[in-house]
Each structure stands twice: as C-alpha cells, then as structure tokens.
Amino acid sequence: MGSAGIGLDFVGDIGLLYLDKHGEVVIGGASIGIGGNTGANIDGGFYVQSLPTASSTDAFAGWMVNVGASAGEGVGGGIEVNILQDPGTNRPIAGATVNGGLSARANVPIPPLEFYGNVTYTWLSPLHFNLYDKLGLPRPEETK
Secondary structure, three states, X not given: OOOOOOEEEEEEEEEEEEEOXXXXXXXXXXXXXXXXXXXXXXXEEXXXXXXXXXXXXXXXXXXXXXXXXXXOOEEEEEEEEEEEEEOOOOEEEEEEEEEEEEEEEOOOOXXXXXXXXXXEEEEEOOOEEEHHHHHOOOOHHXXX
16 A cells, blocks of 8 residues: 655755757756645656747746656656746746656655645856857847
8 A cells, every 4th residue: 555645845956057049058057946745755866947938048047836747766757837927028938847867755655656836946157158159150030
C-alpha cells in the first residue's frame, strides 16, 4: 500500500541560460519560491522552460505562478505550466517547463506521482549578449 500527503513546496533553482527569439542570451539567474504539493520529497535535476510569446528575456525575471506534475522514484521527470506578466507588453503570458532528474521521496504515493503549485521569483544576472551580434548575423527583425 502506498501513502499520500500534502506538504509545502520550497523551490530553489539556479538557471544557466535564458534565451529569447531575438537572440538575447542571459547567463545565469536564480529563483526562489513556495507553494504546496501532494507529497514530501527532495529532488534535483535539469529543466528547460519555454516562454514562446515573451517579448524578451526580461520576461523570465520577476514573479511566476507554476502548476505541474512529476513522476518517478529515483529517476523521474515532470511538466508544468508557467503563468506570468510580460514586462515588455504588460500582458499575461503562459509557458511550459519540462524537467528531469533524481528524487528521494519520504512519502511515496502509488504510483509515484506528485502534483504541485508554487509561486516563484527569479533574478537574472547582468551578464548578457546578443547571439546574432556575436556571430555577425543580422537580427531576425532586421531581415523583414
């Protein structure tokens, strides 16, 4: 028999690269947050987050609401929906995150599935450049 629980979700992430459709690249960032989940676990891994309608990499910074599910004991993965306000357009946008990594669960539901929601705040580093400029290529908006 499995067990289930409801717990607090503490989030701490370090971002390596943030990219946008204009070729802007930000190197490094960090997020913290809190929310709730359906189990007790600790995990670490890698994730890829996409904000396809974001006006710039600035959209990754600030407040974000995340709702998702993850599965797996030991090795696992998950998917989540991200909702935030784009600072460039002042409009709400949505994105998605997929993740994978290792986890240890103290409270394992059968199947090992967790649902969660949280609110995070992200800071971006000041280290940034434009990929098109570095490669000597015209920016996409300049070729139209």
